Amino acid sequence: MSDKFIRAISTDEIAPGGMKAVQLDGREIVICNSGGTYYAIERRCGHMNAPLELGTLDGKIVTCAMHCAQFDVTTGQALSGPVPGDLGNETLPPRVAAFLQQVGMLMKYVRTESIRTYETKVEAGWVHVAP
Amino acid sequence: MDTDSRKKALQYFFDKVVGPMGFKFTPDVELKDFLLEQEVMLEAKHSIPFCPCQPIRHDRGRDMQIVCPCIPFHREHFDAIKRCWCGLFVHKDVTDPNSLPQLPPKDVGLE
Numbered sequence: 001m002s003d004k005f006i007r008a009i010s011t012d013e014i015a016p017g018g019m020k021a022v023q024l025d026g027r028e029i030v031i032c033n034s035g036g037t038y039y040a041i042e043r044r045c046g047h048m049n050a051p052l053e054l055g056t057l058d059g060k061i062v063t064c065a066m067h068c069a070q071f072d073v074t075t076g077q078a079l080s081g082p083v084p085g086d087l088g089n090e091t092l093p094p095r096v097a098a099f100l101q102q103v104g105m106l107m108k109y110v111r112t113e114s115i116r117t118y119e120t121k122v123e124a125g126w127v128h129v130a131p
Numbered sequence: 132m133d134t135d136s137r138k139k140a141l142q143y144f145f146d147k148v149v150g151p152m153g154f155k156f157t158p159d160v161e162l163k164d165f166l167l168e169q170e171v172m173l174e175a176k177h178s179i180p181f182c183p184c185q186p187i188r189h190d191r192g193r194d195m196q197i198v199c200p201c202i203p204f205h206r207e208h209f210d211a212i213k214r215c216w217c218g219l220f221v222h223k224d225v226t227d228p229n230s231l232p233q234l235p236p237k238d239v240g241l242e
Contacts (some may be wrong), residue, residue, distance in 0.1 A: 061140055066169050070140060077132050079140045089191070112132070 002060075005121060005128040011038070012125070018060070019053040025131040028117060032073045034060050037051040040129045042116035046078050047073065047112040069112050076117040132175070138167040141199075143183060145220075149200050154220040157228045166219045170199055179234075184217035209238035 014020050014033040021030050021043050028043035029054045039060065045052055050066035057063075063070050067082030092100065093102050119130040142156070147224060149155065157163050169183035179217045181187055185197040196204040209215050213222040214231050221228050 060176055061143065072136060072140070077136050079137050080132065080174065081178065 005119075006129040006131060008127050008129045009038075010126055011122060014038075021051060021053040022129075023131055027131045029129060029131060030062075031127055031129065032057050032062065034073060038122060039121045040117040040127075041073050041076060042118075043047050044115070045069055046115045047082055048110065051124045052115075054084070072116050073117070074108045076115040078112045078127075080087055081112040088112070098113045134168060134171050137174070138164070140233070141167055141170060141174075145200050149202060150204050151222050152200075152206075153223055154202060154215070155223050155225075157214075157218055157221050158226060159218070162228075166217055172221050182215075184215055201215045206240065208236050208242055211241065216233060 008022050008024060008029070008031060009020060011033075012024040014031060015095075016033050016035050019030050019032045021028065023029070029040050030042065030043045030051075032039045032059060041052065043051055043053065043066040045055075045066065047064060047067055050064050050065055052062055052071075055063045055065040057073070059071050059076050060072055061079060062073050068080070069078065069082050070080040071078055095104070121128050132162070146156065155220075166183055170180040173183060174180040177187065177196075180199045181194070181200050182197040182199050187194055187197070202215060202220065204210055205216070209220075210222075211224055212231060212234055214220065214228060214233075218228060221231070225231065
């Protein structure tokens, strides 16, 4: 095995469709079990830095729990930006409405960037990651 | 964001939803590709993949009924014509989508 790989977790620590955050070589990494194949991605969402292991993994697509931005865990490519929240028809207090308007103005400039991926390999029941 | 990658992602998610409802993607590959691309563009603009053939009315209640796949909201009509309005989805037994008549609801006894 190449020196660059670090033993991260046991394969039985993550069920298929699950994710787990680890810290390797000073980097925050999420290991994803996509149907028995393991992928490693940067922990922070490319939209607003939320921890991606709190989201959901469906096939090879991870969806962030915070604003539902989506990424391909095989390439790290951003597949979708945030989804707008549903405030319904409720009339908000003026100060809250003004605050949300200001947040909306700032959010216009927030871009969803692709995330970094890391090489993985499985050996002797352990997932190894090259951070 | 890359349009082709997003098209593949939408196809992946939609496939899981429409299958249990008795629908599949149209076998017309060119049409499927075109409609998915339109949805990616709508999603980039509105953050929601609306049906490409329906107007957005800016009435959330009504607009949510045209979020693709909108089959659950218009099930009776789609079942009667064996396709959805834009033609992205057809009944699983359909092999020639061009042979399906596009009938309005009243012509299939729904209004």
